[in-house]
Amino acid sequence: MPAIDDAISKLDALIAKLETSSTADLKSPEPVPDSGPGLFARAQLQVARVLTVDEIASDKLYKTTIDIGGDQTRQVVAGLKRHVAKEALLGSLVVAILNLKPAKLAGEASEAMLLAADSPLEGGGELVKILIPPEGSAVGDPVFLEGSSPAAEYPKVLKSGPWKDIVAGLSVRSGRATFEGQPLVTAKGSVTLPAEMPDGAGIH
Template sequence: MSSHIVNSSQDEVKKWVKFCSNFTASDGKQHALLDNLNQDLSQKSVLSGDGFKLSAADNDVFATVHPFVIRVSDSELQKYPHVLRWMDYIQNTVGSGTTLQKINVVKSVFDPPSHPKKADKGDAESSLKKAISGQKTADKSNGSADSKKPAGETKPPENKENPTAAGNNKTSGEKKKEKEKSAGKTAEKAPEKVADKESECNISVLNIQVGLIRKAWKHPSADSLLVEEIDLGDGNVRQVVSGLAKYCSPDDLTNRHVVLITNVKPGKLRDVMSAGLVLCASTEDHTAVEPLIPPEGAKIGERISFAGFDGKPEDVLNPKKKQLDKITPHLRTDENGIATFKGVPFTTSAGPCRSSIRNGNVK
């Protein structure tokens, strides 16, 4: 790979990171930025890559502009046809059952004209006469053939001693229907197993919310642990124990917004009760760890959503199902630092959640 291609790819990534940052920070300039995005998309289907395959840049920009676009009137949206086409492509490619409100895109319906060729009257009459003549000839021929058959051959003999043989007298059409019916019963059972397996690894079972750390202090009996008091709004305050003492001080965490799973089963960590799990990004070698950062403007207590993954979270996760163990391997930050599940951003009403750690693990 040449250095020119590498530099071009890096420049493209930086371009869309800057766009997301400007769009989130700009107040009143979103229309101008949306117009720039519309022009950029006028010559391509997606933002980067080979022109067809969705990239992390597409998911990040989609999650950034969605909260603004959903509030724009239909008449104003018509100014950005390429943006609408692109957003519709993403929301239908990622999945239609999304927790994000779907962008309404009015599409033109193509109804091709039908021009049936009219048959000539003379040709029609001629064809009809031939058909009638042919039918009479066939009937006569069949009647003659049937009259020559012995009476005993008109009906297959019943085999009372061997009922299986009688069953084998079924026509090929009847046998085919029985096979299809049997295959259908087998096919009905298979999707249930697949659905059960997929539900165990569906991010929607988790209740992931935005929280604000009001206080933080060192764990009384574990040097590697910190204890945080986290506000989830509406008077919902809970205590969480995290293994962050090596990477953050209590002062670093105080008054910091975080992302946490709130429906894990409460339990004690070294004799201190914990009722949540603060999600953090980390490098591969685990030398750097930091809590995920919700965007400015995200509401305390709001639930994080994932395009294409809907459903209600479980009240409390069942540790025996090991759902977290199945889900966390799919949690990562992309090359832009956006937190994702299977490439789909952690999304709030104000945009995606981020980290300064790129291409890292999240758990």
């Protein structure tokens, strides 16, 4: 009977539609890089050069200008005043993260962060040293994990949560800067620290 055949066809179509919808619901969402190399690759780390180092009204902070390549500069307020002489910082190559949210420190805008390692000293105080790009590195060189490649693109602003997770995995091992045990490198070699910086020292 045509009416019954038509009803069966409609029922079959409805069942097929429901099965398709259920299958779609079971599909896994796109993975979120919340750990390991995928997480690290969200941080835009690169080699920069310190162009200026100025005193400001703080016993901890310098106001610096860094060259990040492509005829671009950033102002960075860095907490290095007690640990690194102005003359030693001026003109040096450093490792900077460029895609953190800009901040204001001591009334001054800070548009990036210079990475340094720190370790407590016996009797109080701390040892602080900036990361050293490998010899032959140039301003603008990306910093990535050994065995991988630089990210093709980065989030415009890396949120504080993921950055804190990245910092938790950064440490010094055998004189090299590492993330979860993997060395940080440029195309020229490993990012290092001075010999007096002990294994396990944190990097931020």
